[in-house]
Amino acid sequence: xxxxxxxxxxxxxxxxxxxxxxxxxxxxxxxxxxxxxxxxxxxxxxxxxxxxxxxxxxxxxxxxxxxxxxxxxxxxxxxxxxxxxxxxxxxxxxxxxxxxxxxxxxxxxxxxxxxxxxxxxxxxxxxxxxxxxxxxxxxxxxxxxxxxxxxxxxxxxxxxxxxxxxxxxxxxxxxxxxxxxxxxxxxxxxxxxxxxxxxxxxxxxxxxxxxxxxxxxxxxxxxxxxxxxxxxxxxxxxxx
Ligand SMILES: C[S@@+](CC[C@H](N)C(=O)[O-])C[C@H]1O[C@@H](n2cnc3c(N)ncnc32)[C@H](O)[C@@H]1O
Numbered sequence: 001x002x003x004x005x006x007x008x009x010x011x012x013x014x015x016x017x018x019x020x021x022x023x024x025x026x027x028x029x030x031x032x033x034x035x036x037x038x039x040x041x042x043x044x045x046x047x048x049x050x051x052x053x054x055x056x057x058x059x060x061x062x063x064x065x066x067x068x069x070x071x072x073x074x075x076x077x078x079x080x081x082x083x084x085x086x087x088x089x090x091x092x093x094x095x096x097x098x099x100x101x102x103x104x105x106x107x108x109x110x111x112x113x114x115x116x117x118x119x120x121x122x123x124x125x126x127x128x129x130x131x132x133x134x135x136x137x138x139x140x141x142x143x144x145x146x147x148x149x150x151x152x153x154x155x156x157x158x159x160x161x162x163x164x165x166x167x168x169x170x171x172x173x174x175x176x177x178x179x180x181x182x183x184x185x186x187x188x189x190x191x192x193x194x195x196x197x198x199x200x201x202x203x204x205x206x207x208x209x210x211x212x213x214x215x216x217x218x219x220x221x222x223x224x225x226x227x228x229x230x231x232x233x234x235x236x237x238x239x240x
């Protein structure tokens with residue numbers, strides 16, 4: 001369902017492009033991020049009640065939500081799920097693969113759900129809108145976020161950028177309004193031995209646009225690379 005009003009679109013084709021969505025879908029289908037999907041599902045299902053109302057905000061092509069639903073089914077845990085993305089390409093790809101979810105083309109800035117309606121909100125490599133997330137979560141609802149940690153994709157960055165600067169780690173939502181209740185760092189190495197997988201990884205990240213043409217050419221010439229996946233999985237509740 002497309003609930004993105006024309007006046008709220010900053011571009012004619014907002015969010016990830018068709019090419020980015022396709023690259024991400026193919027890369028994720030190859031299973032490289034499965035340990036992350038499994039851990040995220042465990043965090044979401046271990047802490048939540050039942051039946052749990054859950055939104056994946058910025059769901060992409062739905063990979064993490066599908067893993068979560070599969071784990072919930074194994075545990076016989078009930079979930080009522082919606083997912084949104086500002087990219088119509090992402091939502092189209094997602095909706096084909098998991099019809100039981102309410103898939104929405106919409107923005108995190110205006111989530112088309114009632115106030116205090118959600119137990120859990122997932123924001124995976126996404127764009128949090130803290131006040132809107134607070135509005136749609138129930139008072140004890142949880143925001144679960146996945147964000148890159150310092151060494152995420154380091155070896156690929158070392159290829160495409162002349163220098164890699166380490167940034168100070170920051171929480172993704174303001175500490176005065178969100179209380180951090182759990183954080184887990186997940187670090188593992190993936191071995192990419194097919195050039196198309198290296199290209200897909202680059203295409204699905206902002207590095208594709210940030211890298212120079214020389215940097216992209218160096219990545220295009222690679223035949224294999226071992227890359228660190230390094231992410232934070234954090235759980236927040238509203239601080240009031
Ligand atoms: C890095 S991708 C992550 C997708 C997915 N969570 C995953 O990890 O596979 C970020 C996603 O956020 C979407 N996006 C960007 N701005 C958004 C907004 N304002 N509201 C909702 N989604 C947005 C993009 O279209 C894209 O699908």
